[in-house]
Amino acid sequence: MSYYDGGYGGGAGYMNxxxxxxxxxxxxxxAKNTLRPVTIKQILDAQTxxxxxxxxxxxxxxxxxTFVAQILSVSDxxxxxxxxxxxxxxxxxxxxxxxxxxxxxxxxxxxxxSRETGLQINTYARVLxxxxxxxxxxxxxxxxxxxxxxxxxxxxxxxxVTAVHLHFTRGPPESQQGRNAGGxxxxxxxxxxxxGEDTAMGGTGAAGAVSGGTMLPPGISANARKIYAHLKNRHxxxxxxxxxxxxxxxxxxxxxxxxxxxxxxTNGVCFTTMDDEHIACMDx
Numbered sequence: 562m563s564y565y566d567g568g569y570g571g572g573a574g575y576m577n578x579x580x581x582x583x584x585x586x587x588x589x590x591x592a593k594n595t596l597r598p599v600t601i602k603q604i605l606d607a608q609t610x611x612x613x614x615x616x617x618x619x620x621x622x623x624x625x626x627t628f629v630a631q632i633l634s635v636s637d638x639x640x641x642x643x644x645x646x647x648x649x650x651x652x653x654x655x656x657x658x659x660x661x662x663x664x665x666x667x668x669x670x671x672x673x674x675s676r677e678t679g680l681q682i683n684t685y686a687r688v689l690x691x692x693x694x695x696x697x698x699x700x701x702x703x704x705x706x707x708x709x710x711x712x713x714x715x716x717x718x719x720x721x722v723t724a725v726h727l728h729f730t731r732g733p734p735e736s737q738q739g740r741n742a743g744g745x746x747x748x749x750x751x752x753x754x755x756x757g758e759d760t761a762m763g764g765t766g767a768a769g770a771v772s773g774g775t776m777l778p779p780g781i782s783a784n785a786r787k788i789y790a791h792l793k794n795r796h797x798x799x800x801x802x803x804x805x806x807x808x809x810x811x812x813x814x815x816x817x818x819x820x821x822x823x824x825x826x827t828n829g830v831c832f833t834t835m836d837d838e839h840i841a842c843m844d845x
Contacts, residue, residue: 594624595623595624595625596624596625596626596627596689597618597623597624597625597626597627597725598626598627598628598718598721598722598725599618599623599626599627599628599722600628600648600650600651600719600722601628601630601646601647601648601650601651601652601653602650602651603618603650603722603726604616604626604628604651604653604692604699604701605651605653605699606618607623607692607699609694613694614694616692618729619726619729619730620729621729623692624691625689625690625691626689626690626691626692626701627687627688627689627690627718628648628687628688628718628722629648629685629686629687629688629709629714629715629718629719630646630647630648630653630685630686630688631646631647631648631683631684631685632644632645632646632680632681632682632683632684632685632686633645633646633647633652633682633683634682635680635681635682640658640659641656641657641658641659642656642657642659642680642706643655643656643657644657644680644686644706646686646688653699653700653701654700654701655688655690655700655701655702655703655706656700656701656702656703657703657704657706658702658703658704659704678708679708680706680708684708684709685708685709685712685715686706686707686708686709687706687707687709687714687718688701688703688705688706689703689705690702690703690704690705691703777789777828777830778828778830781824781825781828782820782821782824784813784817784818784820784821785821785822785824785825787811787813787821788807788811788813788818788821788822788825789825789830789831789842791807791810791811792807792831792840792841792842793842800834800835800839800841801833801834801835801839801840801841802839802840802841803838803839804818804819804822804838804839804840805838807822807840822840825840826840829843830842830843831843
């Protein structure tokens with residue numbers, strides 16, 4: 562199932578089956594039936610423009626959310642289990658409510674936890690639930706916490722979060738292709754805010770620095786652009802290029818070369834390879 566098939570259900574959803582329904586609040590009713598992949602930081606930073614039961618991310622109201630995180634602690638109660646979970650962007654409590662019909666009683670007459678096997682401390686799990694807020698503290702309520710069997714799911718989830726975030730803040734991929742084809746040497750942001758806004762997902766701001774494989778973020782110096790273009794034209798080595806050789810071949814002084822290289826590294830468009838003196842482009 563794709564988040565792009567059929568649109569976002571009035572700007573919020575995952576499916577757009579119909580334009581009918583109640584005319585009073587079509588956007589809000591549609592949002593309740595949506596599912597969005599998120600990071601924990603996005604959950605904690607979500608806005609509440611209407612009330613404590615309405616949450617907005619990237620100016621879009623959300624309903625159900627899903628994320629993948631590591632279990633830090635578990636507290637089992639008679640009717641629920643509380644997981645403290647962390648995904649690298651933040652931590653949050655997840656309240657998993659069990660179906661009492663599935664509970665079992667052991668030989669001592671005590672209620673045995675029906676927590677799924679594999680949901681142990683330091684393991685990863687996928688959560689699907691709803692954001693709740695009480696006394697200005699947010700948590701997730703759910704009846705679905707599943708252990709992650711394939712660690713590729715963790716990386717795939719973050720890629721999915723990025724794709725949906727970019728869809729809402731910069732437009733669908735088709736609009737980005739049209740914008741890049743229209744020319745312009747600097748990256749153009751399609752939504753609110755400016756370069757570096759991807760910190761909303763819990764990143765450092767370097768993610769998304771290069772668009773279309775050839776674009777650089779605004780504010781990059783002329784020397785950095787020259788060095789970046791020079792490195793991109795080298796396809797003969799995966800070891801990158803030594804800083805001294807970069808200075809020699811580009812005609813830029815060593816001091817200015819170090820400054821420009823540091824600028825490229827800071828913006829996440831280049832990286833060091835065999836040592837700190839060898840540099841290559843991210844999309845080498």
